[in-house]
Amino acid sequence: MTQNGPAEPPPSQWLSTADIPLPHLLHELHLRQQQTDPSTPTPRPTCGSNKPTTTYNTPIHVFALFLILLLSTLACAFPIIIRRFPRLPVPNQLLFLSRHFGTGVLIATAFVHLLPTAYTNLTDPCLPDFWTKTYPAMPGFIAMWSVLVVVGIEMFFAGRGVGHSHGEVDFGGLRGGEDGEGQELGRRRGRRRSGREGIHTPASDDSDSDLDLDELDPDNPFTSSSDRQPLTARSSTSSTRSILHHNPSAHPSSSPSPGDGSATTPHEQRLILQCLLLEAGILFHSIFIGLALSVSTGPAFYSLLLAISFHQTFEGLALGSRIASIPTFSPSSLKPWGMAVLYGVTTPIGQAMGLGLQGLYDPMSEGGLLMVGCVNAVSCGLLVYAGLVQLLAEDFLSEKSYVELRGRRRGMACGGVVGGAMLMALVGVWA
Numbered sequence: 001m002t003q004n005g006p007a008e009p010p011p012s013q014w015l016s017t018a019d020i021p022l023p024h025l026l027h028e029l030h031l032r033q034q035q036t037d038p039s040t041p042t043p044r045p046t047c048g049s050n051k052p053t054t055t056y057n058t059p060i061h062v063f064a065l066f067l068i069l070l071l072s073t074l075a076c077a078f079p080i081i082i083r084r085f086p087r088l089p090v091p092n093q094l095l096f097l098s099r100h101f102g103t104g105v106l107i108a109t110a111f112v113h114l115l116p117t118a119y120t121n122l123t124d125p126c127l128p129d130f131w132t133k134t135y136p137a138m139p140g141f142i143a144m145w146s147v148l149v150v151v152g153i154e155m156f157f158a159g160r161g162v163g164h165s166h167g168e169v170d171f172g173g174l175r176g177g178e179d180g181e182g183q184e185l186g187r188r189r190g191r192r193r194s195g196r197e198g199i200h201t202p203a204s205d206d207s208d209s210d211l212d213l214d215e216l217d218p219d220n221p222f223t224s225s226s227d228r229q230p231l232t233a234r235s236s237t238s239s240t241r242s243i244l245h246h247n248p249s250a251h252p253s254s255s256p257s258p259g260d261g262s263a264t265t266p267h268e269q270r271l272i273l274q275c276l277l278l279e280a281g282i283l284f285h286s287i288f289i290g291l292a293l294s295v296s297t298g299p300a301f302y303s304l305l306l307a308i309s310f311h312q313t314f315e316g317l318a319l320g321s322r323i324a325s326i327p328t329f330s331p332s333s334l335k336p337w338g339m340a341v342l343y344g345v346t347t348p349i350g351q352a353m354g355l356g357l358q359g360l361y362d363p364m365s366e367g368g369l370l371m372v373g374c375v376n377a378v379s380c381g382l383l384v385y386a387g388l389v390q391l392l393a394e395d396f397l398s399e400k401s402y403v404e405l406r407g408r409r410r411g412m413a414c415g416g417v418v419g420g421a422m423l424m425a426l427v428g429v430w431a
Helices: 021-035 058-084 093-122 128-135 138-159 178-199 233-247 266-295 300-322 335-357 368-396 408-427
Strands: none
Touching: 058 093, 058 266, 058 300, 058 335, 093 138, 093 266, 093 300, 093 368, 093 408, 128 138, 138 266, 138 368, 266 300, 266 335, 300 335, 300 408, 368 408
């Protein structure tokens, strides 16, 4: 022993190269040559998860299919049920908050769930060098082109009349037509007059103490307008009818009523187009969510099932609140229910495919990585455009928004967006 520790072995016991097997020395020399020579290609790993199929629990996966089907359908149909049956004992602000909560959910879905997954899949080391070295920015490129294609689609339909107001009639400050811009212009002019005359109208009231379902979402086609209009609004309606009675030529025939399913205004057509594009962005990746859930096994399956349950519930509320806000659908229309059912069955369809292909489909295979990555990138582009341009900017930055959302209501709406985004981002920890 020495003062600093155990004694060193004598030189005769030192390890020499003669004691190391020759194959080990050659292997070490080869590795060091590869590290010093950058031109030496590194062997690419093999794609595939190589998971065993003997531990697959079919009954629990079938249960998960019906659970996701129930949660997805009910979540998407819930806002529609509130609109169809306004006398249900549901808090008045729930539809208002769920609409803006859903905006945050969709934005977080695009940025936290879809875009990172697309980059992870399309830059996996087992893929060819084109995806990993030549152009690793391909997921962003695909998402960008998705946005540009959606803009082109909207421009095409706008050129055919969707999104623009035609045939509107203006008589004495009241614009004909059922679109929201005409209604808001009339409200603003009415507020200016009432402000000068010292008359208080409910349209300018910013208090939340008497908010009802139709004030929170004024386009409700499922309730009678005579039941929800205040006295001043009824008087205004009577005056309008009087004008139309004495001047039949001023009747805005090009603007059908919200309950008329035979024709729609350009504003309503634009809402339908936005909702269809939004649902398309959601449905594209829902199939592969179901596939991923069905082919997973072990502890990863249970954590993924919990995360996808929250994911589908939040997304369903987001989509359902937007479907419910379309005033075109009459109370007897089956279209909103059909859209809700379509959302509800999409992920279970993916789960059913996974049940049938669980021995064949591998999400970590080269084909699985490329397919899921490209679809997630496309869905990301669709949801980024829908969430930021069609929903967030429309609800908070448009001229109409500064009339409808003021004071406490704007704060509630902002809180709903932030809450939805944060909760969906939290789900991203598990899925």
